[in-house]
Amino acid sequence: MPQPILYIAITNHGFGHATRMSAIAAEIQRQLPEVLLILVTTAPRWLLAEYIPGDFIHRPRAFDVGVVQSDGITMDKAATLEKLQHIRSQQAATIAAEVNFIRQNRVSLVLADIPPLAVPIAKAAGVPCWMASNFGWDFIYRDWGGEFVEIADWIAECFGQCDRLFRLPLHEPMSAFPVITDVGFPGGSPRYEPEDLRQQLGITAPAEQTVLITFGGLGLQNIPYQTLSQFPDWQFLTFDTPTVALPNLLQVPSRGYRPVDIMPLCGRVISKPGFSTFSEACRLGTPMVSIRREGFAEAAILLDGIQDYVSHQILDPAEFFEGNWQFLHRPLMPPRTHQPVTDGNQEIAAAVINFLQKT
DSSP states (O other): OOOOEEEEEEOSSTTHHHHHHHHHHHHHHHHOTTOEEEEEOSSOHHHHHTTOOSOOEEEOOOSOOOOOBSSSSOBOHHHHHHHHHHHHHTHHHHHHHHHHHHHHTTOOEEEEESOTTHHHHHHHHTOOEEEEESOOHHHHHHTTOTTHHHHHHHHHHHHTTOSEEEEOSSOOOOTTOSSEEEOOBOOOOOOSOHHHHHHHHTOOSOGGGEEEEEOOTTOOTTOOGGGGGGOTTSEEEESSOOSSOOTTEEEOOSSSOOHHHHGGGOSEEEEOSOHHHHHHHHHHTOOEEEEOOTTOHHHHHHHHHHTTTSOEEEEOHHHHHTSOOGGGGSOOBOOSSOOOOOBHHHHHHHHHHHHHHHO
């Protein structure tokens, strides 16, 4: 039987898409050790390796832009449109180059999250394209109107040729996709025993007064760290570089530790609305505190959906950026329902492996 070869195309936007697809890839590799994983993404190799313990090929290619951002929430729509138009103008050359690579490497299946060009690339190469996401970029861009509507139509046309979508929780309808399979939450699993990790990091505060502040791979420029001095008995953790030095604020090294490793130590996570952070919190049952985000259509769906799964607080931006953080003293809202949390890694891996073993 020839070696199964899986080509995984990941959208060129932040770190969340890369980490959740890497977690799925790791589960496929765990169950099917002989698989050759080809990860096609501009995300750094070290980030992928934090989630994938075995070997893989890293092919740095950008098939889309997502949204151009200066930090975790500040968007540049003009630069986004310019890059999208450039990618669209170059699509014939991009498709031709990737078709050649896929054929030369005898790829069996394309799995994507969720660059639209992955679909015509796979079609031209004669292999199926499966996708996994909770939203499509057509949904984001259409909401912006103007010249983005034509871009959204082009993306929806690409998605309409997708062979199968694994629709993740906290999703928009994703009506452009003809074949949809609903699955559970993907993401990483903690690698450390909580008490061991508390000792490694020197954390002595109780879990209910330990808080992770994370705004994704791009971080956030204006986190009001000085406010934390009002909570000397609390422990705050961040992967960003703080603008102030405080005895109760610890910068966690980004190599060797991931947000999902830190979550079990915490009574809550403060974050923007981001699917991958929300997904890992749901997998672990970690309470979420999130700020509202205007102008990004996915955010409202995420903020509504998270309330069904974990204890939570939803903040107006002013409470976070300008307030005295008294929300920390307010009780968290309990989940509205008792929705089951299933393992998206396992569900997608099972389907992919079943396909690869039959080809």
